[in-house]
Amino acid sequence: GSFLICRIVTPSKRTVAVQFGAEDSAGDVVMISLYNYPGTIGAKILALDTLFPLGTVLAIKEPTLKTSAAGGSGSVPHVRVDCPSDIIRLTSETPLASRTIWRTGERVPLAPEPPRTEESWKAIGNKYFQSDWFTSAAIAYSTGLTRAPSSQVLRLNRAMTYLKLGHAGAALSDCDHALAQKELPSSLRVKALYRRAQGLYGLGLWGEAEIAFEATASEFPSEAVSCKTWVEKCRKRRQETETGSYNWLEMYTASLSKARRLDVADYKGDIEVVGLPKRGGGRGVAVTKDVIAGQLLLVSKAFVSVFPDDYDPPEILLIQNLITMSVNYGCGASLGTKVAERIAGDPACARLVYDLYAGPTLPPPPSTYVLDRAPTTGAENYLEFDTPVDIARIEGVLSFNAFRPSGLPLPSEKESDHPSALFLLPSLFNHSCNPNAVWVCYGDVMVIRAMRDIPKGSEAFISYRPGDASFIKREENLRHYFDKCTCELCILDRADGEAACKRRETL
Incomplete structure (x- = not known):
């Protein structure tokens, strides 16, 4: 298939889509409208700048040029991307990016200099994490890992970020990867064990999570108090899923x-x-x-x-x-x-x-x-x-x-x-x-x-839809799901005839 190699040359803005200007290697600029991209709904401008910084090189699969749905003479053509997997971020080491010669120069004006070391990627990821920009933090840690794949610090920081994003399976995978390394320092091992247990909990694997928290507390007594709280939660979740016994008042x-x-x-x-x-x-x-x-x-x-x-x-x-x-x-x-x-x-x-x-x-x-x-x-x-x-x-x-x-x-x-x-x-x-x-x-x-x-x-x-609504209203509201509702109530209403149902509508 086809793809567009481009780089971001303007700051981003957002409504439903994220939009920014991007240029191809010939220097031609087009607006990119990016929908459904993780971390963008509700994101403030500063957070968008961390997700799509100036100079970022992108490969867009099967690009589609469109005009605004409103049309008119002021309509600006743009490349619309609905699927987040159609966007690939390229680093300077990526062959596609390194082979591209940019007519307007090697660097975009005002573009930040990308970090080069493990420590610098860790610092920028930590900064984003502390600002609650978790998607940006995960990208930063991931980019750092491309340059320092053996860095368990970056990997475990990313695991914590995944937990914040609700990606428990990804967090578990990162922790398992870290724990598989020989001679993992105890300062990192305790983080890996604890976050692995949290990942199991996030996946709803209550029994395995309980065992993991107990093992963490046994190996690292300093974590015993916090692990005990998690163990109690695991047991409560197991009781709920096995017996259907809930604290309904607390839930309400x-x-x-x-x-x-x-x-x-x-x-x-x-x-x-x-x-x-x-x-x-x-x-x-x-x-x-x-x-x-x-x-x-x-x-x-x-x-x-x-x-x-x-x-x-x-x-x-x-x-x-x-x-x-x-x-x-x-x-x-x-x-x-x-x-x-x-x-x-x-x-x-x-x-x-x-x-x-x-x-x-x-x-x-x-x-x-x-x-x-x-x-x-x-x-x-x-x-x-x-x-x-x-x-x-x-x-x-x-x-x-x-x-x-x-x-x-x-x-x-x-x-x-x-x-x-x-x-x-x-x-x-x-x-x-x-x-x-x-x-x-x-x-x-x-x-x-x-x-x-x-x-x-x-x-x-x-x-x-509420069954106490009139037949006319119910039929109108349910038309989206099926042509005709065949429940007992609708069969009886339909048997009364359209005229009778319309008279009831006016009562």
């Missing part, structure tokens, strides 16, 4: 605060994913035993979530969704970038997203769904992709599966202020306007319970 209270990402384990009750060829997506969720009303069926942490107060100052973004032919506001506009960001840092989890239903225009998902992850492997360089990020699939999945993880909304809430999240197993539940199960969210945690007794082998349904 936490969901009312800004700490909306709760530290709880997933729980799967007496349910299983079954093949249902006549359903959209070809699957559904059935109960494996007789279930009584009120019984807990599922507790699920969001794969990713976005809340209005995640960004300071608050931002109202909007993008055109060409799948639903509607506008995604606020949190919904940035959810796709968050999914791409997680997959970029933890490629092993990509299948969990790609195996969800993504609409009728994309290939159907498999007839089964397994929550087990692929084996964890870390990228040697952050944001260098062995497998492309499938943005089209992500957008399709979100168009049909995104939830609004909020409790009862206040009347004053604006549409753009609603949080948005992707839940994995809850996305497999099919809809009924008269459901036998109900869902509610505490922060980024969804809880699904049976509303009434459900016989063994029967399908469990939830409602995508």
